[in-house]
Amino acid sequence: MKLKKTFLTVLTLAFTLSLTACGTKDTATTDSNTSGTDKPALSGSILASGSTALQPLVDQVGKKFMDKNSGVSIQVQGGGSGTGLTQVSGGQVQIGNSDVFASEKIKDEAAAKALVDHQVAVVAIAAVTNPEVGVKSLTKQQLVDIFTGKITNWKEVQGKDVKIAIINRPSSSGTRATFEKFALGTKTEDLKGSIQEDSSGTVKKLVTETPGAIGYLALSYIDDKVTALQYDGVDANVDNVISGKYPVWAYEHMYTKGEPDASTKAFLDYFMTDEVQNGDITELGYIPFSKMQVKRDVEGNVTK
Structure with a gap:
């Protein structure tokens, strides 16, 4: 009788341990799968x-x-x-x-x-003017002459009789470097009387508000408040940049x-x-x- 009771006790204990082991294995598998598929949250x-x-x-x-x-x-x-x-x-x-x-x-x-x-x-960059200057297109040489001070009035390029006001960027500006390299083909000195601004948003505001103003902006800043000039007769637009027709990018x-x-x-x-x-x-x-x-x-x- 005692032997039978002992046997039942051992059998019960073994069964309990087996269930516990199975439960532990399932939990571990679930945790492993979760940690293996979920990416840690980004922070910083x-x-x-x-x-x-x-x-x-x-x-x-x-x-x-x-x-x-x-x-x-x-x-x-x-x-x-x-x-x-x-x-x-x-x-x-x-x-x-x-x-x-x-x-x-x-x-x-x-x-x-x-x-x-x-x-x-x-990014593409275009020369922009105050809408009142009356000019829609400039050649490369005309742009060079404006930004080097050889042309000082819009009437010299078939525009209105208004003095040209240059809104430039500082030497640290990548927009200036791009404009000089691909639109002008040369670096320029800062002319006396020109305005320097290190923000494209401020350049746009000044061109909009200043009679006779010219500057240059990324296409992402251009709207109907400024006139984006053609470059050697080519429109500054996405299609012309993609094809390589417009070079200032x-x-x-x-x-x-x-x-x-x-x-x-x-x-x-x-x-x-x-x-x-x-x-x-x-x-x-x-x-x-x-x-x-x-x-x-x-x-x-x-x-x-």
């Missing part, structure tokens, strides 16, 4: 500074990214491409936004090579110092998604890489 702060031509895009995409990733905070500042490149090189920001290649602004070769280039879009770069951290990388990767490339980029007047029929190297040479 990202500060981007630099190009004001690129700023509207980075700002809009940044807000959408934060909506999808509540643990990430993104701040976007202007200051010009040179400022953005200097600050990312110095470690003050995570991203330096630029309209030009880093080597064009950072002369220290080692410092420039330490930056990783993330090209997110193409550049890549939009978002530089990091070395490889980015997880949150910054995810943000940069988000720019290359179909949602952004065929959504925000085209909506704001930029051009996706995939649509370009021509390419441009760091020297400015264009190839098909």
